[in-house]
Amino acid sequence: MTSTRIETAGLSQLACEQRDAEAALALLDRSIALGHRRIALIRYLHAQYLDAPLSAQHHDYVHKIAERLSAETIVRIAMAARSRFEQ
Numbered sequence: 001m002t003s004t005r006i007e008t009a010g011l012s013q014l015a016c017e018q019r020d021a022e023a024a025l026a027l028l029d030r031s032i033a034l035g036h037r038r039i040a041l042i043r044y045l046h047a048q049y050l051d052a053p054l055s056a057q058h059h060d061y062v063h064k065i066a067e068r069l070s071a072e073t074i075v076r077i078a079m080a081a082r083s084r085f086e087q
Helices: 003-017 021-034 038-049 056-066 071-086
Strands: none
Touching (some): 003 021, 038 056
């Protein structure tokens, strides 16, 4: 496993298990930098749930993604985001 994957796994653990808003925001920023779409939406919802300090850039990025998706797809993504916190 590369160090980037190890860092991402560590941030994911902090965000999901320890409810760390800064880790959730770091994951979202990483997804945006890499051009992720669906995982960025999941990470956005996590960051929002944890009251992370989201910026206009975050909101704009996910809005552009969401407007190209069907309502059904958005529901599936939201359910995936929720399930990660219920584990």
